[in-house]
Structures are given as C-alpha cells and as structure tokens.
Amino acid sequence: MNADPHKNDLAFQTVTEIDALLAGGAITSRTVTEHYLQRIATHDRKINSFITVMPNQALAAANASDQRRKAGRAHGPLDGIPIALKDNIDVAGVATTAGIEARRGHIASSDSAVAAKLKAAGAVILGKLNMHEGAHGATTANEAYGYCYNPHREGYTPGGSSGGSGAALAAGLCAAALGTDTLGSIRIPASFCGIAGLKPTHGLVSTRGVVPLAWSLDHVGPMARSVADLALILEVLAGPDTADPFSRSSPKPSAAVFTTPKSLRGVRLGRLRDLDTFAASPLHADIAACYEAALTQLSKLGATIVDVKLAGYQHNQIRPKAMLVIEADLAVYYAKLLEEKPTGFSQIFREGVAFGQQQSAPKLAAAFEAIRSVQPIANVLFAEVDALVTPTTPCPAFSFQQAMPKTLTAFTAIANYVGAPAVSVPMGLTKDNLPMGLQITARPWDDLTALQIAAAYEQAARWAMKPAGF
Amino acid sequence: MNADPHKNDLAFQTVTEIDALLAGGAITSRTVTEHYLQRIATHDRKINSFITVMPNQALAAANASDQRRKAGRAHGPLDGIPIALKDNIDVAGVATTAGIEARRGHIASSDSAVAAKLKAAGAVILGKLNMHEGAHGATTANEAYGYCYNPHREGYTPGGSSGGSGAALAAGLCAAALGTDTLGSIRIPASFCGIAGLKPTHGLVSTRGVVPLAWSLDHVGPMARSVADLALILEVLAGPDTADPFSRSSPKPSAAVFTTPKSLRGVRLGRLRDLDTFAASPLHADIAACYEAALTQLSKLGATIVDVKLAGYQHNQIRPKAMLVIEADLAVYYAKLLEEKPTGFSQIFREGVAFGQQQSAPKLAAAFEAIRSVQPIANVLFAEVDALVTPTTPCPAFSFQQAMPKTLTAFTAIANYVGAPAVSVPMGLTKDNLPMGLQITARPWDDLTALQIAAAYEQAARWAMKPAGF
Numbered sequence: 001m002n003a004d005p006h007k008n009d010l011a012f013q014t015v016t017e018i019d020a021l022l023a024g025g026a027i028t029s030r031t032v033t034e035h036y037l038q039r040i041a042t043h044d045r046k047i048n049s050f051i052t053v054m055p056n057q058a059l060a061a062a063n064a065s066d067q068r069r070k071a072g073r074a075h076g077p078l079d080g081i082p083i084a085l086k087d088n089i090d091v092a093g094v095a096t097t098a099g100i101e102a103r104r105g106h107i108a109s110s111d112s113a114v115a116a117k118l119k120a121a122g123a124v125i126l127g128k129l130n131m132h133e134g135a136h137g138a139t140t141a142n143e144a145y146g147y148c149y150n151p152h153r154e155g156y157t158p159g160g161s162s163g164g165s166g167a168a169l170a171a172g173l174c175a176a177a178l179g180t181d182t183l184g185s186i187r188i189p190a191s192f193c194g195i196a197g198l199k200p201t202h203g204l205v206s207t208r209g210v211v212p213l214a215w216s217l218d219h220v221g222p223m224a225r226s227v228a229d230l231a232l233i234l235e236v237l238a239g240p241d242t243a244d245p246f247s248r249s250s251p252k253p254s255a256a257v258f259t260t261p262k263s264l265r266g267v268r269l270g271r272l273r274d275l276d277t278f279a280a281s282p283l284h285a286d287i288a289a290c291y292e293a294a295l296t297q298l299s300k301l302g303a304t305i306v307d308v309k310l311a312g313y314q315h316n317q318i319r320p321k322a323m324l325v326i327e328a329d330l331a332v333y334y335a336k337l338l339e340e341k342p343t344g345f346s347q348i349f350r351e352g353v354a355f356g357q358q359q360s361a362p363k364l365a366a367a368f369e370a371i372r373s374v375q376p377i378a379n380v381l382f383a384e385v386d387a388l389v390t391p392t393t394p395c396p397a398f399s400f401q402q403a404m405p406k407t408l409t410a411f412t413a414i415a416n417y418v419g420a421p422a423v424s425v426p427m428g429l430t431k432d433n434l435p436m437g438l439q440i441t442a443r444p445w446d447d448l449t450a451l452q453i454a455a456a457y458e459q460a461a462r463w464a465m466k467p468a469g470f
Numbered sequence: 471m472n473a474d475p476h477k478n479d480l481a482f483q484t485v486t487e488i489d490a491l492l493a494g495g496a497i498t499s500r501t502v503t504e505h506y507l508q509r510i511a512t513h514d515r516k517i518n519s520f521i522t523v524m525p526n527q528a529l530a531a532a533n534a535s536d537q538r539r540k541a542g543r544a545h546g547p548l549d550g551i552p553i554a555l556k557d558n559i560d561v562a563g564v565a566t567t568a569g570i571e572a573r574r575g576h577i578a579s580s581d582s583a584v585a586a587k588l589k590a591a592g593a594v595i596l597g598k599l600n601m602h603e604g605a606h607g608a609t610t611a612n613e614a615y616g617y618c619y620n621p622h623r624e625g626y627t628p629g630g631s632s633g634g635s636g637a638a639l640a641a642g643l644c645a646a647a648l649g650t651d652t653l654g655s656i657r658i659p660a661s662f663c664g665i666a667g668l669k670p671t672h673g674l675v676s677t678r679g680v681v682p683l684a685w686s687l688d689h690v691g692p693m694a695r696s697v698a699d700l701a702l703i704l705e706v707l708a709g710p711d712t713a714d715p716f717s718r719s720s721p722k723p724s725a726a727v728f729t730t731p732k733s734l735r736g737v738r739l740g741r742l743r744d745l746d747t748f749a750a751s752p753l754h755a756d757i758a759a760c761y762e763a764a765l766t767q768l769s770k771l772g773a774t775i776v777d778v779k780l781a782g783y784q785h786n787q788i789r790p791k792a793m794l795v796i797e798a799d800l801a802v803y804y805a806k807l808l809e810e811k812p813t814g815f816s817q818i819f820r821e822g823v824a825f826g827q828q829q830s831a832p833k834l835a836a837a838f839e840a841i842r843s844v845q846p847i848a849n850v851l852f853a854e855v856d857a858l859v860t861p862t863t864p865c866p867a868f869s870f871q872q873a874m875p876k877t878l879t880a881f882t883a884i885a886n887y888v889g890a891p892a893v894s895v896p897m898g899l900t901k902d903n904l905p906m907g908l909q910i911t912a913r914p915w916d917d918l919t920a921l922q923i924a925a926a927y928e929q930a931a932r933w934a935m936k937p938a939g940f
Contacts, residue, residue: 215839242849245842251721324831331832332839361794361829362801369685369802372715379712 011039011172012466015229018175019077022069029069029080032175033062033124036082040127040173043470047149047158049168051087051097053127058082061124068122077232079122084174086162087128088135089220090209091115098211099131099161101144102337102344112209113241114178114220121236126174130164133349135180135213136330137161138188138408141400143346150192151467152434156397157404159192161185161213165223166193170435171470176224176233182213183322184393184412186221187424191392191437194426194465196458197223198230198451199412201444202419203248205234206241212333214326215246216368217416227425227455231258234447252445260455265302267453270385271295273307279394279410280316286430287391294427294438294457295389301456306385313377315410321367322413327356328364371417378418382443387453392424392437411439421447423454426463435465481509481642482936485699488645489547492539499539499550502645503532503594506552510597510643513940517619517628519638521557521567523597528552531594538592547702549592554644556632557598558605559690560679561585568681569601569631571614572807572814582679583711584648584690591706596644600634603819605650605683606800607631608658608878611870613816620662621937622904626867627874629662631655631683635693636663640905641940646694646703652683653792654862654882656691657894661862661907664896664935666928667693668700668921669882671914672889673718675704676711682803684796685716686838687886697895697925701728704917722915730925735772737923740855741765743777749864749880750786756900757861764897764908764927765859771926776855783847785880791837792883797826798834841887848888852913857923862894862907881909891917893924896933905935 010018010032021027037055044050065080074080085091088098090108092115097103111119118125130148132140140148140163150158151171158167162179166189169177179186181199190197198221205220212218222233235258241247275283275291283291299305330353338345338353345353381388390411398405415422420441427438438457442450480488480502491497507525514520535550544550555561558568560578562585567573581589588595600618602610610618610633618633620626621641628637632649636659639647649656651669660667668691675690682688692703705728711717745753745761753761769775800823808815808823815823851858860881868875885892890911897908908927912920 215842242853243846245845249721251719325835328831328835329839332836335832356831356835359831361798361826361831361834362805364831364834365795365798365826366802369799372685375715376713383712 010035012225014226015077015081015175015224015232016226018081022080029062029065029124030059033058033082033126036126036174043171044173047151047167047171048146049130049148049164049171049173050084050127051130051145051164052094054094054125058124058126065122065124075122078118078236080124081175082124082126083118083176083178084126084129084165084168085115085178086131086165086180088131088180088211089115089178091125091128094128096211097145098135099133099142099145100345102341110209113206113244114237115209117236129168129177132161132163133346134330135161135182135185136326136349136352137404138185139400139404140164147400150397151470152194153397155399157192157400159189159397162189162223166190166195169193169195169223169225170465170467176222176229178220179223180210181219181221181416182217182326183416184409186223187392187412187422187437187439188408190223190424192397192435194435195223195225196227196230196426196454197221197424198234198447199415199422200234200238200447201421203246204250204447205237206244206247208241208244212329214329217322217325219416227423227451227458228258228260230423231451250445258451260459261452263302264298264453264456267303268385269298269303269305269453270308270381270388271305272310272390275391278315279407281394281405281407283391284395284430287394287396287436290428290436291391291438297460298389298457301460308381308384308388310377310381313374313414315413318370318374318417319409319413321370324356324359324364324367325371327352328359331356374414374417378414378420386449387440387442390439392439396430396434396436415441419444421450423450425454425458426465427461428463480505482695484696485547485551485645485694485702486696488551492550499532499535499594500529503528503552503596506596506644513641514643517621517637517641518616519600519618519634519641519643520554520597521600521615521634522564524564524595528594528596535592535594545592548588548706550594551645552594552596553588553646553648554596554599554635554638555585555648556601556635556650558601558650558681559585559648561595561598564598566681567615568605569603569612569615570815572811580679583676583714584707585679587706599638599647602631602633603816604800605631605652605655606796606819606822607874608655609870609874610634617870620867621940622664623867625869627662627870629659629867632659632693636660636665639663639665639693639695640935640937646692646699648690649693650680651689651691651886652687652796653886654879656693657862657882657892657907657909658878660693660894662867662905664905665693665695666697666700666896666924667691667894668704668917669885669892670704670708670917671891673716674720674917675707676714676717678711678714682799684799687792687795689886697893697921697928698728698730700893701921720915728921730929731922733772734768734923734926737773738855739768739773739775739923740778740851740858741775742780742860745861748785749877751864751875751877753861754865754900757864757866757906760898760906761861761908767930768859768927771930778851778854778858780847780851783844783884785883788840788844788887789879789883791840794826794829794834794837795841797822798829801826844884844887848884848890856919857910857912860909862909866900866904866906885911889914891920893920895924895928896935897931898933
C-alpha cells in the first residue's frame with residue numbers, strides 16, 4: 001500500500017506527462033519504475049495482469065535511462081518509461097508463454113522487432129502480461145496462469161485476448177502496454193478497461209517475434225492512457241522490417257509530431273444505423289446512447305456525420321471464415337507442441353485446433369476469398385468518409401460466469417480483414433460504471449487520421465476512467 | 471496471303487510506331503485493323519493463337535477511332551491500336567472460355583477492368599487468345615480449342631499459359647496483347663516467342679473480371695514487341711480499382727513519360743551464379759552463354775553487376791506449395807461447373823482439382839506460410855541490388871512431344887510470390903534459332919525500373935526476332 005497521493009497520481013499519468021516529469025528532473029525513471037513495481041506487488045494479486053514481472057531488468061534499464069538523461073542524451077519521449085508487453089511478444093531471455101501451459105518457461109532467444117524498438121527508444125520493460133490462452137479468445141479466462149480480472153469490477157473479464165494489457169493499464173501498473181489484435185484483441189480490452197488502444201495498419205508494425213494466432217490477420221499495437229500516447233508509441237514501433245513477410249513501407253510520409261486537432265472541420269465520419277442488425281444482437285442500451293452522444297460531440301467538433309451502410313458485410317457470415325483461418329494456422333504452428341505436450345493446452349484450445357485440422361484446403365481457400373471480399377466493401381465506405389465511427393463492442397465487460405457473446409468482434413474484426421487502422425478510446429461509463437469504448441476506423445495507412453479523430457473526441461469528452469481501489 | 475511488303479512490315483511494327491503512322495495520317499486504324507484481320511485469316515490456321523476473332527466489333531472500334539483522330543480528339547497512344555486479349559479476360563458480349571471446354575460460349579456480361587481501360591483508351595479489341603486450359607499449365611497444349619503452336623518452330627509450344635498471346639504477337643497477328651501470370655504465364659511465352667512481356671507489381675493492375683487461377687498470385691499484364699510498348703500499355707492498365715480486393719494505390723508517384731535510359735550508371739543488378747543448382751536442372755547451354763553475354767552488355771551500359779545468392783530460396787520446395795494454393799483455389803472456383811459438366815475439363819485438370827480437394831486446411835495454411843517466407847529473402851536481395859537479372863526460362867521452346875519440364879517456372883515464380891514486377895525481353899536466338907528471354911525483376915512498385923533496365927538492354931542488343939513464314 002502506498003499512501004503518498006502524489007505517487008498514486010503518478011501511476012495514472014500519461015506517458016506524455018511522465019516524460020515531462022522525467023525531462024524536468026521532477027522524478028527519475030528509477031522512481032517511477034520502483035513505483036510501478038511496488039504497485040504490481042500490491043495490486044496485481046487482485047487482477048492477475050502480469051505473468052512475468054522483470055524487476056531486475058527493469059531497474060537496470062531505469063538506471064541506464066537516468067544516466068542518459070543526466071548526460072543530456074535521452075533517446076526521446078519513451079526513454080525511462082515503464083512499459084509492459086503482452087506475453088506473446090518475445091523479450092530476449094524472458095519466457096514467452098503466449099498464455100499457454102505447454103509454453104511455460106519457453107525462453108525467447110532474441111527480442112521481437114517491437115521489443116527491440118522499445119529498448120532502443122530507452123523504454124523500461126516492466127514485464128509480460130496475461131492474455132487469453134494463445135490469443136484464441138477474448139475473455140482472458142486463463143486456466144494456466146490464472147484468470148485476469150477487470151479492475152473496474154470484481155469477477156468481470158477485462159476482455160481479451162490482450163486482457164492483461166488492458167487490466168494493468170486500468171489499474172495503474174504500467175505507463176503503457178503492447179497488445180496484439182487479430183479480430184479485436186487490442187480494442188476489446190481497451191474498451192472494457194477504459195483505456196485507449198490502436199490496431200495499426202497491417203504491415204506498419206512488424207510482427208516478427210510475436211507468437212502467431214493467424215499470420216495474415218495478426219497485428220501488434222500500443223495500449224495507453226491517452227491517444228497522444230498511442231501516437232508516441234506508434235512512432236517508435238512503426239517502420240519496415242525486411243525480416244517480416246508482412247511488413248510494408250508506408251505509402252505516406254510519416255507525420256512530424258502528433259497534435260490533437262482543435263477542430264474536425266472537413267472530416268467526414270461514417271455513422272452506422274441499425275447497430276443491432278449489424279452486430280446481430282441487441283446493443284447494450286448505454287452503449288447505444290453514448291454512441292449517439294459521441295457522434296453529437298464529434299459533430300460539434302466540426303466533423304460531418306454521414307450515414308453509411310457497409311452493404312454486403314455480414315459479420316456473422318465472415319466470422320466463421322476468420323475462425324477457420326485462425327484454427328488452420330494454429331494447427332500448423334502448434335502441431336509439434338500439441339504432440340509433445342497435449343495436456344499443456346486447454347480442452348477448448350485443442351478442440352479449435354482439431355476443427356482446423358479436419359477442414360479441407362478448399363474450405364480454407366474459400367475462407368480467404370470471403371475475407372478478401374470485405375475489401376471492396378471497405379473501399380466503397382472510404383470513398384464516402386474519412387473514418388467509420390462505431391462502438392468498439394456491442395456490450396461492456398461481463399462476469400466470468402457469463403459465456404462470451406459471439407458478437408464481441410462485430411465492430412472490430414472488419415479492420416483486421418481490410419488492414420485498416422482502428423483506435424478504441426473511452427466513451428464513458430455505463431449506468432453501473434463499466435467503461436465503454438468508441439472505435440474510429442480509418443483508411444489503411446491513415447493511422448494518423450484515426451488517432452487525430454480519437455484525440456479530438458477524447459479531449460472534448462474528458463472521461464475520467466480510474467477504477468476505485470487502485 | 472498479302473503481297474504488299476509495306477503491309478507485312480506494318481504487322482510487325484511496335485505500338486509506338488503504329489501510333490506515329492496513325493498520328494501522321496499515313497494509315498488509318500481501319501487499315502491496320504483490316505490488315506491484322508486478314509493476317510489472322512491467313513496465318514492463324516498454322517498457329518491457332520485465337521479462340522475468338524471479333525471482326526465486326528474491331529472494325530467498328532477502328533472506325534470510331536479514325537473519326538476521333540480526324541476530329542483531333544484521339545485518346546492517346548493506344549487509340550486505334552489493335553490489341554488481343556487472353557481468353558480468361560472478360561470482354562462484354564464475348565465468350566470467356568479460359569481455354570476450358572465447359573466454358574465454351576460462356577458470354578461475359580461486362581468488361582473486365584483491363585478491357586474497360588483499353589476501350590476507354592481507344593484500343594481496338596481484335597479477339598480472344600488461346601491459352602492453356604484454365605491457365606493451369608505452361609504449354610498451351612489445349613485439347614478443347616486446339617494446340618497453339620510457336621511461330622518459330624512447327625510442332626513446338628509457344629509456352630503458356632498465355633501461349634496464344636505470345637504466338638499471335640510473334641506471328642504479327644496483333645500489335646499488342648494481354649496475358650495473365652500466376653507463376654510465369656506471361657513471361658514464359660514472351661521468352662519462347664521472342665517478344666516482351668511484363669508481370670506488373672501485385673495490386674497495380676486490377677484482376678477484376680479475369681478468371682482466377684490462384685487469387686493471391688494472379689496478375690494481368692501487357693505483352694508486346696518492345697519494352698516501350700509495355701510501358702505505354704501499363705500506363706493505361708495501372709491504377710487502383712476499388713472493386714478489386716487486391717488492388718492497391720502505388721506508394722510512388724507514377725512516371726511522367728517512359729523513356730529508354732541511355733546509361734544504366736548507378737543501377738545495381740544482381741547476377742545469379744550456379745543457375746543449374748538454382749533451377750535444379752542443367753541450364754540450356756545457349757541460355758547460359760547468352761545470359762553471360764547479356765550481363766556483359768548491361769555492364770557496358772554502366773550497370774554494376776553484383777553476385778547474389780537468394781540464400782534460402784528453393785524453387786523445388788516452394789513450387790508444390792504454390793501448386794496446392796492453385797489447386798485449392800481451382801477447387802473452390804470450379805466446384806459447381808465440375809459438377810455440372812465433368813467432361814468439359816481434361817483429365818489432368820480434374821486430377822489437379824481433385825488433389826486440391828483432398829488436401830487439408832493446415833496443409834494449405836502451411837503452403838501460404840512457405841510462400842510468404844520468400845518475402846524476407848527478396849527483401850535481402852533488394853537491399854543489395856535494384857533488380858535481379860536471370861534468364862526467363864531454363865530452356866527454350868520444346869516440341870509438344872516432350873513433357874513440360876517442372877523447372878519451367880524456376881526463375882519466374884519468385885516475382886509472383888513477392889509481388890515484384892518482372893519483365894521478359896528477348897536475349898537472342900539459340901544456335902537452332904529459338905528465342906530466349908532475359909528477365910529483369912525489380913522491387914515491388916518499381917515497375918518503371920524493371921522496364922527501363924529491360925529497354926536499355928533491348929536497345930543495345932537489337933535482336934531481330936521475326937519468325938520465317940509470317
């Protein structure tokens with residue numbers, strides 16, 4: 001327990017704010033790192049967001065950062081900032097479990113591309129975060145490493161698969177985090193935990209050294225307390241990686257410095273009517289209401305709101321195709337480990353893989369074809385508007401005693417199918433105080449546009465999302 | 471038979487030359503169109519390069535072009551130029567057989583993206599060209615529509631699958647042609663027939679309205695008598711198509727006007743040693759010798775020649791994976807037609823599809839993974855050199871009595887795996903007068919670089935490729 005209110009505030013500061021304190025000499029990276037380590041020791045037993053804490057490496061990195069800063073050689077805004085990584089992202093010398101029992105103690109021999117970039121930027125890696133087993137699910141009900149809980153409500157899911165990333169941020173246990181996102185796994189926990197998350201454009205951030213779920217749909221991205229923080233971290237993570245088959249050079253020049261726009265004049269935003277039909281289930285009433293309020297807010301900021309339809313897109317028809325792509329890839333990736341350690345996987349994970357194994361090649365080819373058929377639909381959308389605005393999820397966080405709704409990825413998966421950037425930003429609390437997220441999906445390579453729209457909304461809305469008791 | 475030597479010359483002029491004659495008023499589009507139609511009537515019985523000739527539509531288009539030109543409103547360098555299309559490319563109102571008996575009389579309801587672009591540019595569509603059944607093979611030994619023969623040698627293959635496109639050009643039966651290319655199907659017939667062909671960057675030219683072979687590897691591209699012609703046609707074909715899932719906006723500004731560079735100073739070209747090992751079969755001696763001579767020529771033009779290895783790339787290991795991708799896609803695309811008209815396909819085609827049907831989803835997932843693994847190898851290559859120079863094929867055209875060598879795509883397929891542009895340009899004749907092709911493979915979106923290198927070589931080498939008897 002930490003009684004110093006200043007220090008408690010520190011844990012909930014944004015990266016931008018902590019960087020200003022570090023730069024001004026008000027605190028050291030060692031102080032802030034120790035503070036987070038202490039908070040993890042105190043609070044993580046309640047939410048179980050970390051699989052591995054790395055106190056020695058983190059403190060050594062913090063000391064090195066402080067020395068650079070003293071010498072006037074700080075590497076930039078992430079230097080000395082404590083960041084935690086989802087446990088499917090390799091950090092050399094540390095286990096990458098991917099939340100799978102059979103991978104317990106599976107030490108990474110080298111850094112993932114993103115870990116290497118964070119280290120080069122001076123970031124302090126605090127530890128590895130809990131996640132849904134193999135990223136194959138969205139609740140983080142992890143039987144092997146323990147359930148991860150939502151800091152906003154006891155016994156509730158933080159979402160997933162990057163549930164540990166969302167929970168640790170919401171509980172003030174790190175300044176920022178990385179997650180991965182195949183159908184919504186960054187944005188769903190961002191929405192459920194009241195923080196911000198970005199799934200970048202496909203190919204913008206290297207996935208080298210990340211345990212795959214579905215090669216062609218996987219993304220790595222930042223999760224943080226503000227949209228400006230997402231932009232800061234994206235700047236560090238982005239860029240071509242010749243060793244990553246999916247890495248691409250951006251066709252656009254990168255933005256100089258991210259700024260939150262004062263106005264959204266000239267920006268055209270798509271609004272979805274009939275969200276119930278789109279999600280194929282009734283939308284939570286508070287989410288429906290806050291979505292309308294958010295659109296009003298965006299309109300007040302100067303944006304033009306346009307009704308769009310996404311004609312031809314049916315989440316419920318494409319979702320099983322995406323699941324087949326995932327389960328066929330899992331069958332390839334885990335073939336050997338499943339044979340060696342069959343009991344090191346949950347029954348449901350093994351069933352998913354077995355399903356993939358039993359399907360035919362043409363069925364998978366047809367699944368890829370169905371996923372590709374979404375691209376022209378998105379092209380029509382993006383000819384009309386600069387971004388699509390939706391709720392991030394059709395419901396808020398739910399109790400672990402409830403089954404995961406199949407519609408959870410109804411609004412998020414389309415960005416994975418077409419490689420578009422999508423930001424989730426808090427859009428308020430339900431009547432019973434659970435966070436809700438607003439999602440901004442922009443054209444591929446327009447990550448900056450998605451971030452700017454989200455940042456303008458965030459600044460206008462000013463939601464306070466700190467959970468009680470942390 | 472046509473006795474006028476001027477007119478016979480006309481049939482072998484480049485698009486650029488015919489355009490100059492049209493622009494100067496020396497000839498009309500009607501004259502040149504009639505001339506090609508007459509030559510088709512006379513010569514095509516020997517080579518069987520056309521499946522459908524479109525005299526009425528062609529003459530109407532030629533008349534319309536002549537009227538535009540008279541009125542000073544010609545659309546550009548393709549206005550009035552007679553071009554023929556491979557028969558897997560839709561032209562509204564005309565059958566698209568894809569070389570398959572079961573598709574005989576299958577009338578296209580609308581134009582493919584490329585046919586629409588050619589028409590909008592004023593081109594005269596002469597007809598539809600013979601091809602390997604379903605593009606699933608590289609000899610154009612088409613049992614349904616008749617074998618297509620190489621104008622350079624009786625009883626020999628023109629290559630394939632765009633064999634009709636190569637043969638028609640070599641025989642002077644059209645000014646330019648379109649082909650499609652999944653593992654080398656534009657470049658192999660270009661090489662075998664002594665003409666030029668370009669497989670553009672993946673996503674640069676829309677494949678909408680083209681019968682698929684393997685969705686993710688298919689490309690459409692130009693075939694012509696000169697590299698400058700390829701550039702002219704590419705300019706018309708290129709550009710984003712919101713209705714095509716694979717279409718992409720070029721990250722580079724498009725070139726103003728194509729010019730053949732006088733020097734290749736500053737250009738770094740990769741040379742492959744151990745071509746025999748690479749192709750997993752002994753290279754034809756004349757091809758090996760001419761490849762060396764071509765490299766000397768390129769070096770004299772100022773290019774720096776660098777030995778490269780493509781370490782880790784094994785054609786023979788990836789080829790079966792690509793075949794699985796093809797055959798799984800065929801199983802999806804032809805499922806219905808195979809059920810309706812099983813006898814409308816050759817035994818070998820049905821066996822290919824049956825193979826695809828019998829494979830498992832994880833085997834296909836692993837095949838995609840293997841194909842993607844080529845990308846980092848290409849990235850290493852293109853960090854060293856601006857383009858890779860190889861022979862287009864390990865052997866020249868062969869008799870239909872010989873089996874198709876499995877190594878035919880040894881040098882071409884890599885460009886399909888990584889989406890890179892690749893040009894085949896004539897590099898001389900074997901001792902017994904069969905054409906050979908030189909292939910230039912450049913970085914994705916560097917189509918202009920590939921064309922410039924090929925054009926510089928073409929201008930320096932000045933190979934005469936007209937077959938006897940046409």
